[in-house]
Amino acid sequence: MPNVINIQHISKSYEMGDQTVHALEDVSLRIDRGEYLAIMGPSGSGKSTLMNMLGCLDTPTSGLYQFNDANVSSMTDDDLARIRNKEIGFVFQTFNLLARSNTLHNVELPLIYAGIRKEERYRRALEALTHVGLEQRIHHKPNELSGGQRQRVAIARALVTKPSIILADEPTGNLDTKTGDEIMQLFGELHKEGHTIILVTHEEYIAEHAHRIIRLRDGRVEKDEVVIKQVKK
Amino acid sequence: MKRNFSSFWFEIREGIGMSFSAIRANKMRSSLTTLGIVIGIVSVTLMGTAIEGLDRAFNENITKLGADNLYVQKFAWFDNDNWWKFRNRKDIKMEQFFVVQREITSATLVTPVVGTVKTVQHKSKDLPGVFTVGTSDQFFPLNNMNVEYGRVFTEAEAFGGRPVVVLGSAVAENVFPNESPVGKNVRVGTHTYRCIGVLEKQGSFLGLFSLDNRVFVPINSFFTRFGSEWGIQIHVKAGDSKNMDETKEELRGILRKVRRVPPGIEDDFAINQQDLFIQTFNAIGLVIAGIGLFITALSLFVGAIGIMNIMFVTVKERTKEIGIRKAIGARRKTILLQFLIESSSLSLFGGILGIIISYPLSLLINQFIPTSMPIAIIVVAILISLIVGVVSGLLPAIRASKLDPVEALRYE
Known part of the structure; x- marks a missing residue:
């Protein structure tokens, strides 16, 4: 199984006033194609920083x-934008759709940036x-859709470029339990179809959908466990 | 490369679509922002229209002067500084005219001209303030004037001092409202003249004074009836505008000799020609254009600051949107382009609004000077508003394009 993501000894630190904050320290991680992975940890554990790193929004x-x-690590801003456009599908807690654009345009947007006809x-x-x-x-604006529908639009936008990974940051955080379950079910189906999915969450029952859980604490990997052994094809 | 090119066009279309929806979403704000541009474009188009009208009016009028006519006078046109010097010069007299007429070889027509203001009267109708010109028969062809009715006077009548008069069309209409003046007697001042002809309508000169409110009498009758001490002008037609300088020099030589101007002393007369009008008009046009340019530049500058300001606000408000776009693959130049298109659309919107407003105003100007808004000025106005949009949107767009995606996504 080839690695999609290979992280070796990465660290990330910020200058906050006159002191340096180490958000990530010496994290190593390999993620294979077709994995369903959850990244967990309390706030301040560095999971957001790791997600930004994995999503090529930030560099170590x-x-x-x-x-x-x-x-x-050595890419320019525009190279990172190209990787995000073609290889990564983002799903956010707050959906992050363009409010003035309809469903179709929201989903088409990554393809516009990719130069597709x-x-x-x-x-x-x-x-x-x-x-x-x-x-x-397809012609509804985001404010004419329910929360669950909005998140489905966001998932469609993530899928449309056929990315290598889908990166979901608390995808059910703004949804009620029932709608959240439906969304998780959708992720399950996408995984079965062969998509690589990385969930970032602090909720145990959400993380349980994944087949591998990485727990972070104080910027370090505390535990990396396989919940369900993946069936090798 | 091909892919880059096509994505560039898609990004432009995306930018246009988004900027239209942004302007629609903030109609009031967009309209107010663009007010400076609207005023700037209104002033630039109206100024252009007015200058066009003045140009047209001037060109129509200047041809009335005749491109190859020379006017020998005591006073030089458009030289107000030396009034006293001109005032104290010796008058030009008839004897000098006769010498010129006899000696000049490079001119086709030569005529003396003298004028005063009189009241013209027939029966109960009287018209005060009529410019009464004493001249010879050659005056009419020299000024391209033709009769509507009757005839002009002959050389014999002119220098024989016959009491005949040719009326301008406005004088004829006012003094003879319901009858033909030809063959009738009119009083010019206190003297009786027999009307022999009426001229075709000549219009006005630069809209300043009517050329039709004039009557023309033989030069010698003018001297015998209105006094013989008048100084005259001599009007000369070179016959060919290419030989103007030659004619002018010959004329100057004759006049210096007859007026006994010693060598080395400057002329004690002036030879005027329409070039002087053109030069003066161009200078006035330059001043008008300069003032217009200043007003325009000022309001466009204010407009540009307004757009820049609102674009900074827009970028701030839409930080989150910029974050989303960056997350799904927008590059720096994509974002830059989007906001530049937005500021240009805003400015262009102002420009088009300005043109729409100034069009009816140009029709209003048309009431005073015949003109129409030139197509070129519309094109210039649109170009100017586009350029202002790009320039004023540059700083906000650069700021937007440099936003860190992580920070931008976190912004609420």
Whole structure:
């Protein structure tokens, strides 16, 4: 099984006033294609920092980060943007849709940045929306949709570029339990279809959907356990 | 490379779409922001329209002067500094005219001109303030004037001092409202003249005075009836505008000799020509354009500051959106482009609004000077508003493009 993500001894520190905060210290991690992984930890444990790192929104202070064998640590801003565009699908707690754009345009946006032609964009966006069961809602604005529907739009937007990983940051945090369960069910299905999914959460019952749980504390990996042994194909 | 190019176009279209929805979402704010641009564009288009109108009016009028006419006078046109010097010069007299007429070889027409203001009267109708010109038969072809009715006087009548008069069209209409003046007697001042012709309508000169409110009498009758001590002007037609300088020099030589100006002393007369009008007009036009440019630049500057200000606010308000766009793959230049397009759309919107407002105003100007808004000025106005948009949006757009995606996403 090839590594999608290979992190070796990465650290991240910030200057806060006159003191240095070490958000991550010497974290090493390999994630394989097709894994369903949860990153857990209390607030301040560095899980947000790790997520930003994995999502190529930020670069480590030191250490090696390889994404599909490309060295992310030494990339320029535009290279990082290209990786985020093509290889990473983000799903956020607050959905983060563009409020003035309809469902279709929200899902098409990554494809616009990828330079995909109009007809092709429409086809792929519709396919992704069909995948999450929202093909009837393509002309609705986000404020005309329920929370669960909004998160489905966000998932469709994450899927539409056929990324290497889907990075979900507290995807059920703003949803009620029932809707949250439906969203988790959707992630389960996506995983079965072969998507690599990384969940960031502080809720045990959400993390339990994953097959591997990494627990962070004080910027270090405290525990890295396989919950369900993955079946090798 | 191909992919980069196509994504660039998609990003431009995305930017245009987003900026329109942003302007729609903030109609009031956008309209107020763009007010400075609106005023700037209104002033630039109206100024352009007015200058166009003045130009057109001037060109129409200047042809009335005749491009190859020379005017020998005591006073030089548009030289107000030396009034006393001109005032104290010797008058130009008829004897000098006769010498010029006899000796000049490079001119086709030469005529003496003298004028005063009189009241013209027929029966109960009287018209005060009529410019009464004493001249010769050559005056009419020299000024391209033709008769509507009757005829002009002959050379014999001009120098024989016959009591005949040719009326300008406005004088004829006012004094003879319901009858033909030809063959009738009119009183010019206190003297009776027989009307022999009426001129075609000549219009006005630069809108300042009517060329039709004039009557023309033989030069010698002018001297015998209105006094013989008048100084005259001599009007000369070179016949060919290419030989103007030659004619002017010959004329100058003759006049210096006849007026006994010693060598080395400057001329005690002036030879005027329409070039002087053109030069003066161009100078006035330059001043008007300068004032217009200043007002325009000032209001565009204020407008640009307004747009820059609102763009900083917009970037701040939409920090989260910028974060989202960056997270899903927008590069720096994508964001830069989006906000530049937005500021340009805002400014262009102001520019178009300005054109829409100034069009009816240009029709109002048309009431005073015949003009129409030139297409070029519309193109210039649109270009200016685009440039102002790009320039004023640059700093806010750079700030937006440099936002850190992590920070931007965290912004609420």
